[in-house]
Amino acid sequence: MHLETHPFDQEELMAFLDGELAVDRAAAVVSHLDGCQDCQKLAADFRGVSRQLAGWQVEQSGPALANSISAALDTHPGQSRGKLGFLLRRQTWAWAGGLCAAVLIGTVVIAPRLDKQHKLAQSVAFLKAENDGAFQIRDSNASTILETLRSPMIVRTVQLTIAVKDFAKTRSTVDEILKRHKGYIGQSNVSSPVDSGPVLEATLRVPSDQFEAAMAELKALGRVDSESQSGDEVTQQYVDVAARLANARNSEQRLTDLLRERTGKLVDVLAVEKEIERVRGEIERMEAERKNLAKSVDFATLNVKLFEEYRAGFQTPRSKSFRLRNAAIEGYRMTVESVTGAAAFLLAYGPSVLFWSAILFFPVRFIWRRLRHHLLNSL
Amino acid sequence: MISDETLMLEFQRGSRPAFEELFARYKEPLSGFFRRRLASTEVAEDLTQETFMAVIRASERYQPKALFRTYLYSIALNLLTAERRKLARNAPLANGTVENAADSVFWVREALQKLEPSDREILMLREYEQLSYLEIGELLHIPINTVRSRLFRSRMALKGHLEPAREGVQCT
Numbered sequence: 001m002h003l004e005t006h007p008f009d010q011e012e013l014m015a016f017l018d019g020e021l022a023v024d025r026a027a028a029v030v031s032h033l034d035g036c037q038d039c040q041k042l043a044a045d046f047r048g049v050s051r052q053l054a055g056w057q058v059e060q061s062g063p064a065l066a067n068s069i070s071a072a073l074d075t076h077p078g079q080s081r082g083k084l085g086f087l088l089r090r091q092t093w094a095w096a097g098g099l100c101a102a103v104l105i106g107t108v109v110i111a112p113r114l115d116k117q118h119k120l121a122q123s124v125a126f127l128k129a130e131n132d133g134a135f136q137i138r139d140s141n142a143s144t145i146l147e148t149l150r151s152p153m154i155v156r157t158v159q160l161t162i163a164v165k166d167f168a169k170t171r172s173t174v175d176e177i178l179k180r181h182k183g184y185i186g187q188s189n190v191s192s193p194v195d196s197g198p199v200l201e202a203t204l205r206v207p208s209d210q211f212e213a214a215m216a217e218l219k220a221l222g223r224v225d226s227e228s229q230s231g232d233e234v235t236q237q238y239v240d241v242a243a244r245l246a247n248a249r250n251s252e253q254r255l256t257d258l259l260r261e262r263t264g265k266l267v268d269v270l271a272v273e274k275e276i277e278r279v280r281g282e283i284e285r286m287e288a289e290r291k292n293l294a295k296s297v298d299f300a301t302l303n304v305k306l307f308e309e310y311r312a313g314f315q316t317p318r319s320k321s322f323r324l325r326n327a328a329i330e331g332y333r334m335t336v337e338s339v340t341g342a343a344a345f346l347l348a349y350g351p352s353v354l355f356w357s358a359i360l361f362f363p364v365r366f367i368w369r370r371l372r373h374h375l376l377n378s379l
Numbered sequence: 380m381i382s383d384e385t386l387m388l389e390f391q392r393g394s395r396p397a398f399e400e401l402f403a404r405y406k407e408p409l410s411g412f413f414r415r416r417l418a419s420t421e422v423a424e425d426l427t428q429e430t431f432m433a434v435i436r437a438s439e440r441y442q443p444k445a446l447f448r449t450y451l452y453s454i455a456l457n458l459l460t461a462e463r464r465k466l467a468r469n470a471p472l473a474n475g476t477v478e479n480a481a482d483s484v485f486w487v488r489e490a491l492q493k494l495e496p497s498d499r500e501i502l503m504l505r506e507y508e509q510l511s512y513l514e515i516g517e518l519l520h521i522p523i524n525t526v527r528s529r530l531f532r533s534r535m536a537l538k539g540h541l542e543p544a545r546e547g548v549q550c551t
Contacts, residue, residue, distance in 0.1 A: 014534065056487045061406055069402055073435065
């Protein structure tokens, strides 16, 4: 078999039959095998050898083997220690010693943080219990989540309406405030209604740690017409997403390992790959959800409405010549409109009126004459 | 289905049913491993038992670095090597029941016997123990490409050895 005529060598064909070829390569072999008699014959030879080897079956082991293993298990130290057997293991004592040392260091060094850590641990434990069976938070994942959640995660939202005296000046001041506090405008809209001053409606995003300062400066821009604040705690939601994400990543890793280490039929490999693809989709979705949550916590939202206090203006009366000119123009426009309308009517209905008049003229005249003659005779 | 590695870890923590499950999974494959490689069924039975005993004894030191199957067969292979060393360098394949075996099985054994010992081992690990190329490479400490090329060589050679036998059977 030559590579010039076959896209793979004989060893690859053998590896394909053993389920040891990469999926893309295996797909190429499958399509080639359909139309190549040489390769089909070689594949049949390999299968024939395997079939002949499979014919060599050996007797099953006797019950003595099971009995001896059972006896060995009875005397195995791990079994004979009973419920308190773990106390005899050196590993147990090593772990216990390490734990004591950790507790001692923890008490002395990080005592002030204990209360906060405890609350967070409780939160994670609660979530673990709540989602029992659906996922498991590995120790490393839990500690990572705990690290992230040094304080409760709160999404802050403020509605603020301020009446200002100088709109143009205030608008530039808002930009300065945002720049100073590293915030940004999420959305803004300026309008100038009739009989009212200009209005700015904007959604401002300010880092949570700068939130109070930015709020104070915004309120100083004018008279606060209305103000409302809300805070949604999303700690549990965040821990939930983070834990599910960690679990999905573990699943992905296990599937990848399985694909790498185990061999099997092509359909099995494809099934594993499909599962990996599904898990990766889940991971991407959860990662986006986690980032959105984190971002909504990191940046507070301020829905601000700024409007200039309304000042009624004096209206100048219109001149008579201006009114006459407008009336003349309006009269001319109406004349042109009426002539155009009449012409359009004649053009639209004239031909059909003429047509029916021509057809009905003689019958109507004949009937009219007969009627007139009959009336005259009756007199 | 619980993986072998998980079962072994459970046994490490003291779960007897976990090991009984492992024993049920590998009792026959391991027994077949020794029976096809050794002439004496008694010795094969002893070595099967000894392999499981070794797993039990070493359970506290077990770490799931590799597949449990690879771990189990590496113990079995070491015991087999030691046994062969005791008997002779090139011990014949199991022939205790050759007289009673069917013709096809006889020719398979004969054909396998004609292969190079290292090639034969790779072929048998693949065909009878169903190990992957990677697992065979880890067991025999050879690269995966070497496994593939030797496996190919041994299959082609075996096909050549079995052809005359098949023709002979057909003639008679």
